[in-house]
Amino acid sequence: MKKTINIPIGSQHIALLEPVRFKFECENEKIVGVDSDVGFVHRGIEKACTTKFKYDAIGYVVARVCGLCAITHSMTYTASIEKLIGGEITQKAKYLRILLLELDRIHSHMLCLSHTCENAGFEAMFMRIMGDREDIMEIQELITGNRVQFDYISIGGVNRDIDAALAKKILSKLELVRQKVLGYMDEFTNNWSLSLKFKGVGILTLDDAYRFNAIGPLARASGVQADVRNEIDYLPYNEIGFKMQKHTEGDINARNLIRLNELLNSIEMCNNILEGLPEGEIFTKLRGKPNGESVVRFEAPRGELMYYVKANGSAMLERVRIKTPTFSSIPAFSHIFTGANYADAPAILASFDPCLSCTAK
């Protein structure tokens, strides 16, 4: 039997952005076993949702599960409740919801790509992307009033409208970002530090992606046709130019390219929404209290987010279950690490784009 050594990374480590601990069992440089601990920041939000808050306030509570995909959390919860109450929201509210969901995806993917650059030692590119990301944060602030914790989506619609002047301003900012993303595409395709270095590293095969129920960019980089935007009809993604991205290599480079292509597609969808925003109200009063069970999914930046809600017709819910993308990807993460070089672990981890705030909700 070969001698192995255990090397922990985290819960606080310079290569980690989140409070997670991986314990790698290594044979020389090769990782042969992985143990993970993700429970450092558990906040008991599911419990709070059924004991401290009424159903109409929970949309704002679950927006605090994660700072990066706050909109997706409140959207998914709100859709669960709207499904139980019944009734339709206006087309304009649906379009505005998609606009914010896609802005969430854009800034989150930019954050992930910037950290990938940082892990490659390409500090200048890291700073460049983080700087460019400010444009998206500003757009979010212009629409919602906040840069990070947006209380924008409510049961029955959205809380703020946008006028023609604001739409024009957002369109011009999005065009600037689009030009910058095309520049990133060039760097990630042609720069050795960001392309060749990551080719063939941290591979998840198509079969393993299915076996480990991989989701989001991780799955699509391995060739799985899985994007919740394609599997739901609560929001009209088919009307605004959604295109599923797919690669087959399953390595870090493929995951980067998936995110870059999704950035361009999200910008295109935002443009289509702003140019063809329907007239009408942004809010519909939905009467009644939720009753029954619902399971609703949305595509968060990191993959599928699921809410299960059980209600009994009163203002307090019986159960709120939040299944976050990083949480269900952990078995796939562990599988990818096994067999990889220890020196590649930080870059592989960054390519997962983990969110422990979501995971430990």
Place this chain on the structure above:
Amino acid sequence: MMKKIETSIDTLKKDIKEFYDYKKWHFLTLNGVALEDDMLEIQWIFSEYEVKNKIVVYYAHIKYDELIPSIVEIIPSAIISQREIVDMFGVEVEGSQKGLYLDEDSQQKPLSGCSI
């Protein structure tokens, strides 16, 4: 569309094995819902790839002291959800140890409706 299918802890593995085609069905998560009379509903939730709104939920009603069978041999990624259920409801799932969110020796079971 959500379809609920009742199973039991005795037939769970057989039922899931017959149902689960890993390239057709996507395992979402394991869920627990506290019921009255110290009972618990355990749910195994699936969606179908590339099909709109198709959700299938296998569920079983159990007592808190019953051992829940593991489906990890059929669905490897279920391990993380099984560990969460163990922590949150204080139940035992075959081969899944406590300590994902709580301390390993914690006596708490935050989402349990069990009075004992």
